[in-house]
Amino acid sequence: MIQVRNLTKYYGDLAAIQDVSFTVEKGEVLGFLGPNAAGKTTTMRILTGFLPPSSGTARVAGYDVLTDSLEVRRRIGYLPETVPLYPEMTVWSYLNFVARLRGVEKREKRVAEVMEICHVDDHANVLIGKLSKGYRQRVGLAQALVHDPEVLILDEPTLGLDPKQIIEVRELIRSLGGERTIILSTHILPEVSQTCQRVLIINEGRIVAEDTPERLTARLKGAERIYLEVANPSPQVEAELARIEGVTAVESKGDGSYEVECALGVDRRPEIAATAVRHGWGLLEMRPMGMSLEEIFLKLTTE
Template identity: 55%
Template sequence: MRILTGYMPPTDGTATVAGFDIVKESLEVRKRVGYLPETVPLYTEMTVFDYLKFMADLRHLPDVENVVSETLDMVGLLDRAGGFIGNLSKGMRQRVGLAQALLHRPEVLILDEPTIGLDPAQIIEVRNLIREIGRERTVLLSTHILSEAQQICDRILIINKGKIVAEDTPENLQASLAGAQRVQIILRGQADKAVEEISGLAGVQNVILQGEDKLEFQYDTQNDIRPNVVRAVIKAKLDMLEMRTASL
């Protein structure tokens, strides 16, 4: 996350945000990214409004006072604008942190453990706020709590030792954890013709077409469905080149 936000240079590889290279076009990336680190950097002796105005001035934003007021309204802090940050609860401080990340209306919002250290009521408030924000822009959320990702996110990536080991919708990942498996088959083109046949097999669900020659589906691990899949592909008059089965 620090690499994507420009806080740390990569040691290897490349990455782009909103189409811009994080190294070659770092300033363009920063214009389009809002970042809320795990520990929110706030000036507790300032009022909420003054702090956000200060941050907006640093970004050279036009019409600063209106921008700050609109952002405070967006995160539900308009009635706290004149209060000192030091007097706010941790949940409210998280909202201030979100507000500073949203001031410049970024295309991508990156949040690092946004609910850590909050009480249950504050967690619910922050999660609801993130869901609302996610309707208008891309939100990249880091969390160690799978249930939190399931409640907030449309898509989940699980990373282990720096490598992506799973990527799917929350529903599909939950099914995988519950004992289901996903299978990918590779055909000699025209994979769309196999979708109907495979979808009709008992125990098969969530058939997803992945290009001209690939499709994925989910099935219950209690039944070995591979022979039926082979027969379905033959019935569709297609050639299967490979079938992969991988549990999460």
């Protein structure tokens, strides 16, 4: 559905993005993750046809964003970081206005549908300027959906919302997944892990990782970590675990639980279990631990 190849954009001598390449399949929800000023918004603006690349190509549904920008825009619903709303208009009149600009047939029916999808139908006659930020964000999402696009591009959709509003908008995005191809651009880590099937991480204008959250975790571990819980903890537990060959660190988490870090390459769990039995610790649980998405993000954007 979306193919990006060697995309580069310069502002004067400054490269905002360099040789960015990725694909997004039909019906996939891709998390486009990176710190502020990493190149996320520049990439989104190129994909939506609002900004020409310096070099490289990007295609949406087979159409080139540079030479077929009108066709691309017909197929994309875009929610920018700053939602283009008119505070003096009601929700219904604004969405009807957008639908008319988009050339939507049976406008009133489609506006009613997107208001229901985005849960703003009970605010149809309320002035946008009177809405909470959470509801304004819903209206912004409704305008991105009003022409029934194949692709949704959402740039920081929960920025500035309170926790309750964030949960509501995330649930709405999840409900749209599968029906449409979605790119979710964000620097908020839980956003990606809770809504996206695949993660693309950008830093300083370059793609530094691309995979599912689970595969990124497995691939980027610098060491194996094991969670251990015993019934009879004592100060000797850490010392005995540290003596096991290949164990590089042991950290007590309290209440008889420990995190054991081991060098890559050999499964140390059999020896850890044998040590626990030998010393009568009463082994309750032992399982491998993966890196969190937060740890992966920090590792890739600070190296």
